[in-house]
Amino acid sequence: MTPTLDIFLFLSIGLFGLGAFGVLIRRHALLMLMSVELMLNAVNVAFVTFARRWGGAEADAAQIFVLMIMGVAAAEAAIGIAIVVSIFRARGHVNVDESSELRG
Amino acid sequence: MTPVEILGGILAAVTLLAGVFVVTSKVPIHAACFLILTLCGVAATYVVLEAHTLAVLQILVYAGAIVVLIVFVLMLLGSGPKDTEEVKASVPVLSGGALAMTLLAIFGVSMFLERDTVAAANLPASYGELEPIGRNLLGPYVFSFELISLLFMVAIIGAVALLRAKPAKTEEETEK
Numbered sequence: 636m637t638p639t640l641d642i643f644l645f646l647s648i649g650l651f652g653l654g655a656f657g658v659l660i661r662r663h664a665l666l667m668l669m670s671v672e673l674m675l676n677a678v679n680v681a682f683v684t685f686a687r688r689w690g691g692a693e694a695d696a697a698q699i700f701v702l703m704i705m706g707v708a709a710a711e712a713a714i715g716i717a718i719v720v721s722i723f724r725a726r727g728h729v730n731v732d733e734s735s736e737l738r739g
Numbered sequence: 740m741t742p743v744e745i746l747g748g749i750l751a752a753v754t755l756l757a758g759v760f761v762v763t764s765k766v767p768i769h770a771a772c773f774l775i776l777t778l779c780g781v782a783a784t785y786v787v788l789e790a791h792t793l794a795v796l797q798i799l800v801y802a803g804a805i806v807v808l809i810v811f812v813l814m815l816l817g818s819g820p821k822d823t824e825e826v827k828a829s830v831p832v833l834s835g836g837a838l839a840m841t842l843l844a845i846f847g848v849s850m851f852l853e854r855d856t857v858a859a860a861n862l863p864a865s866y867g868e869l870e871p872i873g874r875n876l877l878g879p880y881v882f883s884f885e886l887i888s889l890l891f892m893v894a895i896i897g898a899v900a901l902l903r904a905k906p907a908k909t910e911e912e913t914e915k
Binding site: 638639640641642643644645646648649650652653654656657659660661663665666668669670672673676679680683684686687690691694695696698699701702703705706707708709710711712713714716717718719720721723729 | 777
């Protein structure tokens with residue numbers, strides 16, 4: 636019997652849902668960043684799963700795309716952490732619930 | 740149940756459990772530790788899916804650089820006993836969780852009813868290795884390679900520019 640890769644798609648959906656849930660629930664800015672990293676990893680797992688399933692030229696493109704997503708996640712984590720540290724310098728906390736001056 | 744599926748099931752269970760603890764930990768450092776476990780679980784998933792170079796790069800980039808940076812900043816921000824964060828079990832939280840579980844259960848059941856994503860066999864011999872990735876990065880996909888380098892340069896300049904500014908001293912200036 637040929638194996639199926641559905642369990643990895645289940646992992647991808649589960650991680651993405653957990654990451655989205657974490658972004659909505661958490662109040663600490665760095666914990667929200669961690670949840671965003673979970674979402675990006677879920678997308679990477681989906682790409683690698685479908686690359687393994689289809690093969691061919693799409694598999695090469697999928698691996699390159701996964702590398703690009705990893706690069707984007709690294710750059711976004713760096714800039715996000717710089718912003719978090721700037722906010723901490725200005726306020727003394729990173730609670731996003733209490734940082735609501737821009738709210739209309 | 741082939742070995743790939745059993746191994747994938749164990750890995751998925753461990754990774755998802757670690758992800759649940761990332762999202763619901765009270766202490767931020769605990770969430771960072773569970774994030775490392777989640778990222779290593781994802782790297783193990785890449786190994787099972789025969790993308791070995793991506794697994795190594797995942798450990799290097801995510802668990803080895805991004806999470807380390809997050810832990811540095813958590814230490815810098817100073818998380819003491821008063822900085823624990825509880826996920827309150829309020830109505831929106833519980834209903835969101837229930838909806839997510841329902842969707843996952845639907846997908847899980849459909850997984851066993853209609854098995855579609857077959858592990859194909861038409862992969863080249865050097866599928867997960869470094870040489871095809873290197874050839875692709877400098878060959879057909881050189882444009883995205885250069886763009887990601889530009890993105891890194893912009894990120895470095897942006898991070899330095901953001902953190903170079905001194906903290907606001909507006910109160911002292913208005914007192915004078």
